[in-house]
Amino acid sequence: MAEYIFGIDVGGTTVKLGLFDIEGTVLDKWEIVTRKDNGGELVLPDIAESVKAKMAEKNIAADAVAGAGIGVPGPVDGNGVVHKAVNLGWGEKNVAGELSALLGGMKVMAGNDANVAALGEQWKGGGQGCDSIVMVTLGTGVGGGIIIDGKIVCGSTGAAGEIGHIHVQDGEPEACGCGNHGCLEQYASATGIVRLANRALAASDKDSVLRTGEVSAKTVFDAVKDGDVLACEIADSFGKYLGDGLACIAGVVNPDAFVIGGGVSKAGQVVLDYIEKYYTTNVFHGSRGVAFKLATLGNDAGIYGSAKMVI
Amino acid sequence: MAEYIFGIDVGGTTVKLGLFDIEGTVLDKWEIVTRKDNGGELVLPDIAESVKAKMAEKNIAADAVAGAGIGVPGPVDGNGVVHKAVNLGWGEKNVAGELSALLGGMKVMAGNDANVAALGEQWKGGGQGCDSIVMVTLGTGVGGGIIIDGKIVCGSTGAAGEIGHIHVQDGEPEACGCGNHGCLEQYASATGIVRLANRALAASDKDSVLRTGEVSAKTVFDAVKDGDVLACEIADSFGKYLGDGLACIAGVVNPDAFVIGGGVSKAGQVVLDYIEKYYTTNVFHGSRGVAFKLATLGNDAGIYGSAKMVI
Numbered sequence: 001m002a003e004y005i006f007g008i009d010v011g012g013t014t015v016k017l018g019l020f021d022i023e024g025t026v027l028d029k030w031e032i033v034t035r036k037d038n039g040g041e042l043v044l045p046d047i048a049e050s051v052k053a054k055m056a057e058k059n060i061a062a063d064a065v066a067g068a069g070i071g072v073p074g075p076v077d078g079n080g081v082v083h084k085a086v087n088l089g090w091g092e093k094n095v096a097g098e099l100s101a102l103l104g105g106m107k108v109m110a111g112n113d114a115n116v117a118a119l120g121e122q123w124k125g126g127g128q129g130c131d132s133i134v135m136v137t138l139g140t141g142v143g144g145g146i147i148i149d150g151k152i153v154c155g156s157t158g159a160a161g162e163i164g165h166i167h168v169q170d171g172e173p174e175a176c177g178c179g180n181h182g183c184l185e186q187y188a189s190a191t192g193i194v195r196l197a198n199r200a201l202a203a204s205d206k207d208s209v210l211r212t213g214e215v216s217a218k219t220v221f222d223a224v225k226d227g228d229v230l231a232c233e234i235a236d237s238f239g240k241y242l243g244d245g246l247a248c249i250a251g252v253v254n255p256d257a258f259v260i261g262g263g264v265s266k267a268g269q270v271v272l273d274y275i276e277k278y279y280t281t282n283v284f285h286g287s288r289g290v291a292f293k294l295a296t297l298g299n300d301a302g303i304y305g306s307a308k309m310v311i
Numbered sequence: 312m313a314e315y316i317f318g319i320d321v322g323g324t325t326v327k328l329g330l331f332d333i334e335g336t337v338l339d340k341w342e343i344v345t346r347k348d349n350g351g352e353l354v355l356p357d358i359a360e361s362v363k364a365k366m367a368e369k370n371i372a373a374d375a376v377a378g379a380g381i382g383v384p385g386p387v388d389g390n391g392v393v394h395k396a397v398n399l400g401w402g403e404k405n406v407a408g409e410l411s412a413l414l415g416g417m418k419v420m421a422g423n424d425a426n427v428a429a430l431g432e433q434w435k436g437g438g439q440g441c442d443s444i445v446m447v448t449l450g451t452g453v454g455g456g457i458i459i460d461g462k463i464v465c466g467s468t469g470a471a472g473e474i475g476h477i478h479v480q481d482g483e484p485e486a487c488g489c490g491n492h493g494c495l496e497q498y499a500s501a502t503g504i505v506r507l508a509n510r511a512l513a514a515s516d517k518d519s520v521l522r523t524g525e526v527s528a529k530t531v532f533d534a535v536k537d538g539d540v541l542a543c544e545i546a547d548s549f550g551k552y553l554g555d556g557l558a559c560i561a562g563v564v565n566p567d568a569f570v571i572g573g574g575v576s577k578a579g580q581v582v583l584d585y586i587e588k589y590y591t592t593n594v595f596h597g598s599r600g601v602a603f604k605l606a607t608l609g610n611d612a613g614i615y616g617s618a619k620m621v622i
Binding site for chain 1: 386457474477567
């Protein structure tokens with residue numbers, strides 16, 4: 001009788017691993033270094049050794065393990081094949097198949113890391129109790145993951161949930177990291193908020209605490225909480241871009257909830273308030289009741305979601 | 312052994328019905344009038360009588376029928392309950408349950424008509440061979456349906472695929488039928504194209520064949536084919552709104568294909584060309600290869616998709 005699941009989240013620096021019971025309670029968490037030498041050929045063997053060592057340490061037999069899930073930073077298709085994971089040095093790689101072979105045929109499910117984190121939040125985080133969520137991660141970029149009826153939407157080429165690259169602004173002179181101009185993440189990520197702030201500071205002569213210190217997503221929202229007028233205008237601009245973008249997404253998949261995570265979300269409810277203001281204005285009435293929630297699992301979302309893929 | 316399926320598409324004027332074999336070949340098609348008296352209480356009984364009459368006519372036993380699918384004009388949840396179908400006079404109604412009871416316990420699946428038509432096009436129409444499509448119907452309004460891995464995405468309140476009401480333009484003075492301002496269907500539907508044309512004609516003093524006759528989506532695209540410069544500008548504006556909108560949708564669900572149907576699509580490949588021009592400019596590179604196809608089933612898409620729901 002299978003009692004255990006391993007959840008694995010591969011990052012460019014460390015691999016996070018978790019041992020879960022079948023209900024999704026985390027029993028142990030640990031990390032190993034991501035060794036990227038020689039095109040990342042050691043990553044999966046290192047993971048397999050670590051899983052086997054944990055099984056030996058806890059005296060867990062192979063038939064007591066339901067399987068392992070693994071999230072990787074790249075597009076993954078429905079067969080568990082990653083098509084390119086630049087940060088690991090991988091080209092096309094059958095992650096699920098190779099890790100399974102290294103683990104003596106254990107069931108292994110693989111997914112894109114952002115999608116897997118979304119699944120984790122839907123299962124045990126901010127989206128708990130919702131069948132369908134859209135996870136929005138506001139960090140250096142804007143990441144996303146679409147969960148419908150408890151399952152990840154991968155897309156035909158693994159590019160579903162790439163909501164940071166929705167085009168929201170014509171005429172943007174600066175290029176996004178993807179090469180396009182006017183992508184959502186150019187305005188709604190932590191770096192996007194700094195862009196909006198610098199432009200607002202340059203275009204206005206209003207007094208603001210932001211003129212005297214570091215400009216970051218955190219200092220902008222701190223200033224908003226202190227009633228700084230220019231900071232509120234910057235947050236309003238952020239909310240317009242992201243609220244309109246999420247209204248568009250709701251018109252496509254009409255989720256139960258949006259779950260907002262990443263560094264920017266640490267400012268808390270005020271972030272949701274600015275998003276919802278514009279979301280509500282422009283969304284189709286059938287999606288007006290979609291809930292907005294903050295993510296709760298932080299960096300553990302990936303190991304939770306990886307484990308959930310196995311069930 | 313079940314050999315037959317009924318596909319039913321309920322419209323405000325007529326109900327279309329089809330008898331299919333289990334492979335999806337249509338064996339017979341017919342229509343009945345939609346009797347909307349007394350809050351539409353006769354609609355389902357009329358359908359049940361028509362199905363039973365067809366079974367008697369063709370000498371089909373109950374156990375030879377795999378089931379019936381039914382598409383209705385309103386939001387339908389995952390349990391086959393419609394929440395409001397204004398055109399039929401229905402409030403909340405368990406369509407699947409009631410029709411099943413009227414048909415002696417036959418398996419009945421119900422869905423929203425636009426979503427069901429999308430499923431039909433994915434199964435036997437323009438999207439054949441694709442697991443995941445977004446159907447875009449350019450008629451009086453802009454309708455949509457999202458099919459992922461061969462299944463309809465309903466959304467939490469049945470409002471998935473409402474892509475006509477994605478907000479694409481700030482500052483639009485005219486209201487959309489939904490009450491919002493600046494919805495995609497205000498520019499990309501047949502009536503939206505007329506709006507764009509009338510505005511272009513008023514704002515320009517360019518000569519155009521459109522100044523001399525009726526302005527419609529058809530006359531605009533006919534003029535485009537004749538090289539009318541102003542008509543090409545109007546088509547370009549249409550393509551910009553719709554291409555950007557579909558690029559956004561691809562960022563969410565990354566389908567295999569967009570299938571374009573409805574009256575506007577009768578102009579053919581030229582419509583796809585104007586959409587793809589802007590789609591390709593602004594879409595995330597991972598979705599650049601999504602195919603654009605014309606719908607092929609016309610008004611039969613609904614009966615095909617209804618039948619497919621049963622399988």
